[in-house]
Structure formats: structure tokens, C-alpha cells
Amino acid sequence: MELQDRLEELNASGIGVAAISYDSPEVLAEFAQRRGITFALLADIDSTAITDFGILNTVAEEGLGPNGDDPEVVADVAKYVSMFGASNLIVGTPYPGTFMLDAGGRVSARFFEEFYRERNTTSNVMLKIGIGVSPVAAIEGSTAQLKFTAYPSNSSITVGTRFSVAVDVVPNTAMHVYAPGAETMGYKVIGLSFEPDELLRFEPVEFPESEIYHFKPLDEYVPVFQQPFTLLQEIVVDASETSEGIMSQMDTLTLSGTFQFQACDDAICYLPTSLPVSLTLDIDNPDRQRANSR
Amino acid sequence: MRTLILNVIGRVICATLLLSLSALAAAQGRAVIEVATLGPQIGDPVPSFSLRDQHGQNQTLESIAGMNGTMLLFHRSADW
Numbered sequence: 180m181e182l183q184d185r186l187e188e189l190n191a192s193g194i195g196v197a198a199i200s201y202d203s204p205e206v207l208a209e210f211a212q213r214r215g216i217t218f219a220l221l222a223d224i225d226s227t228a229i230t231d232f233g234i235l236n237t238v239a240e241e242g243l244g245p246n247g248d249d250p251e252v253v254a255d256v257a258k259y260v261s262m263f264g265a266s267n268l269i270v271g272t273p274y275p276g277t278f279m280l281d282a283g284g285r286v287s288a289r290f291f292e293e294f295y296r297e298r299n300t301t302s303n304v305m306l307k308i309g310i311g312v313s314p315v316a317a318i319e320g321s322t323a324q325l326k327f328t329a330y331p332s333n334s335s336i337t338v339g340t341r342f343s344v345a346v347d348v349v350p351n352t353a354m355h356v357y358a359p360g361a362e363t364m365g366y367k368v369i370g371l372s373f374e375p376d377e378l379l380r381f382e383p384v385e386f387p388e389s390e391i392y393h394f395k396p397l398d399e400y401v402p403v404f405q406q407p408f409t410l411l412q413e414i415v416v417d418a419s420e421t422s423e424g425i426m427s428q429m430d431t432l433t434l435s436g437t438f439q440f441q442a443c444d445d446a447i448c449y450l451p452t453s454l455p456v457s458l459t460l461d462i463d464n465p466d467r468q469r470a471n472s473r
Numbered sequence: 474m475r476t477l478i479l480n481v482i483g484r485v486i487c488a489t490l491l492l493s494l495s496a497l498a499a500a501q502g503r504a505v506i507e508v509a510t511l512g513p514q515i516g517d518p519v520p521s522f523s524l525r526d527q528h529g530q531n532q533t534l535e536s537i538a539g540m541n542g543t544m545l546l547f548h549r550s551a552d553w
Contacts, residue, residue: 193541
């Protein structure tokens with residue numbers, strides 16, 4: 180289970196971890212034993228905490244109520260409850276997601292989805308909040324201007340997975356590469372792009388904050404990256420029934436893309452470079468095993 | 474005759490008012506759900522809780538929290 184796999188890294192970063200659901204302690208004990216879970220699984224049996232946190236899924240009850248046939252309710256049930264219609268099982272559940280709290284107990288980040296079948300992976304959360312993950316299944320490369328490591332947050336994905344491909348870039352001494360905004364001055368901004376795939380939705384690439392560089396030969400002030408930095412390409416695996424059917428016939432999925440950049444030192448600019456990036460991910464089937472106790 | 478006319482006018486006004494009210498009620502509809510806006514936002518404190526864990530031990534935010542913070546994962550069920 181992914182959160183369990185990442186637990187040591189999270190704890191080493193000083194982050195406490197707990198999962199909350201409406202299950203009883205007995206159901207949670209069985210699940211913990213079956214999956215080797217060592218972090219706290221909290222039993223919010225009456226959904227009191229879920230309700231106090233303001234994230235109780237009210238659509239579940241609506242779908243079973245007198246307005247259940249209202250087209251708006253039906254649409255919301257498909258989005259927030261189940262593609263197969265309203266069910267008693269969902270009553271009392273939260274809209275699923277993660278709150279990151281700082282040392283003072285205040286929310287520092289939140290990761291919630293608008294479609295119940297999409298889910299941020301723990302590794303994706305860790306990448307996005309800056310804890311980082313150890314590169315696994317990584318591609319490493321270097322040119323005369325920089326070194327880079329491209330790796331997925333998760334080496335296996337399933338229906339609805341929200342994960343990222345990270346590229347750690349280390350410009351060589353005295354080198355810089357171009358950040359968003361530099362294209363207005365005719366420079367090639369660093370980027371990562373993948374070929375479209377019917378199963379995947381690509382979010383805009385996330386860039387860290389850049390710095391302004393004064394290029395003396397042309398007296399230009401340009402946004403650049405000079406220090407080591409990471410690009411994040413977030414990807415969502417489609418969660419429709421059709422996609423689930425297609426993926427059930429596949430063992431792996433390959434991302435084919437390009438890493439492109441233009442590097443300059445304080446005297447000259449090098450030609451824009453395009454390097455192929457290919458990453459193959461394993462496809463998992465969702466765990467649907469149920470506990471024996473209630 | 475005049476009474477009749479006034480009566481009819483009165484009923485038409487009533488009917489129009491009723492129609493407008495029900496149209497208004499229908500137009501107000503359901504609130505759009507936007508999960509991103511639900512619950513504590515960035516910078517907010519979170520509600521306190523006291524829940525038993527899988528060992529039957531009571532846990533609160535204070536007992537769960539790490540030195541640098543906490544990850545609270547809300548999920549639908551461990552059971553399905």
C-alpha cells in the first residue's frame with residue numbers, strides 16, 4: 180500500500196500520518212493486518228470528524244432521497260458517489276482527500292479531487308509539497324550544459340491515479356536555462372512534453388520560481404534557472420469505465436516525450452536541445468478485497 | 474358586473490403571483506458542489522478530533538502529529 184511504502188520517508192521528514200474513515204476499529208484492524216499498515220487508521224464511526232471537517236459527502240444521501248431522479252443530483256452522483264448509482268455504502272463517507280498540516284496544526288496544503296475515482300498518490304503529494312521522493316525507474320542524462328534525472332512519482336498506476344513525472348535539472352557551472360517568460364525575448368523555455376494518450380490527461384507543467392539574469396552582451400534581463408531545480412508534469416489516468424476496460428487488458432503503459440531546453444553561459448547561447456524521454460509504468464488492478472468483520 | 478370583473482382580475486393576479494413564486498423556487502435549485510472549497514482552507518486550523526485507532530487506542534491531532542506537521546488522509550473505506 181503506497182502510503183505505507185512512503186511512511187519511513189514521511190516520518191523521517193517529521194510528518195505524522197493518519198487515515199480517517201467511517202470503518203470500525205475491528206474492520207481497520209483486519210485491513211491493517213492484511214496490508215501490513217503501521218500508521219494510525221482512525222475509526223470515525225458516526226462520521227463526526229468527517230462532518231466537523233466539512234467534507235461529508237452529502238450527495239450520497241441526496242441520491243437515495245426524494246430528489247434522487249433530479250438530473251442535477253444524478254449527475255453529481257456519477258461524479259461524487261458512484262458511476263453505478265447511489266448506494267447506502269457511500270452515506271457517511273467523506274469526499275476523499277488529504278490535508279497537510281504544519282507544525283502549528285494549520286492547513287499548509289490540500290489535495291482533493293472533483294471526481295471520486297481520481298486520487299492523488301502519496302508520492303505525488305510528497306513531490307508537490309517539496310519533500311520529494313527517491314527517484315525510481317529513472318532516466319539520467321547529461322549534455323555539455325546540464326545533467327538531468329527524469330522519473331515518475333509512482334512506478335505503477337491504475338484507473339484514476341493522479342501522479343507526476345519529475346525532472347531534476349542541474350545546470351553546469353556558469354550555465355543557465357530559460358524559464359517561462361523568456362520566450363517573449365526569443366529564447367526556448369525549458370519544457371517537458373509527452374505524446375497524447377487516450378488514457379491520460381496532462382496538466383500544465385509546474386515550474387519553480389525563476390531568477391532574473393542580466394545577459395550583459397545584449398543588456399537583457401531574462402527569467403532563468405541557474406541553481407538545481409525540478410519540473411513537475413502532473414498526469415491523471417482516466418477513470419471512465421471504458422478506460423478501466425482498456426487498462427484491464429494492459430500490463431504496462433509507456434510515456435513517450437521530449438525534454439527540451441536552451442542553455443547559455445555568460446558569453447554565448449547554445450542551440451536549443453531536444454532529448455527523448457520514455458518511461459514505462461506498471462498497471463495495477465484496484466484492491467477490492469473486503470474484510471470479513473463489520 | 475363590476476364585482477365579477479374585479480373577481481376575475483383578482484384571480485388572475487393571484488395566479489400570476491403563484492406562478493412567479495414557483496418559477497423562482499425552481500430557478501434557485503441546488504448549490505453547485507466544489508470540493509476544493511469545502512472544509513478548512515490553507516492557513517486555517519482544523520477541528521479537533523478524538524477517535525479510536527485500529528488498536529482501540531484513542532488518538533487526537535496532538536498524538537498523531539509529527540514535529541514538522543501531519544498528513545491527514547480522508548478516505549471512503551478500508552473495507553471496499
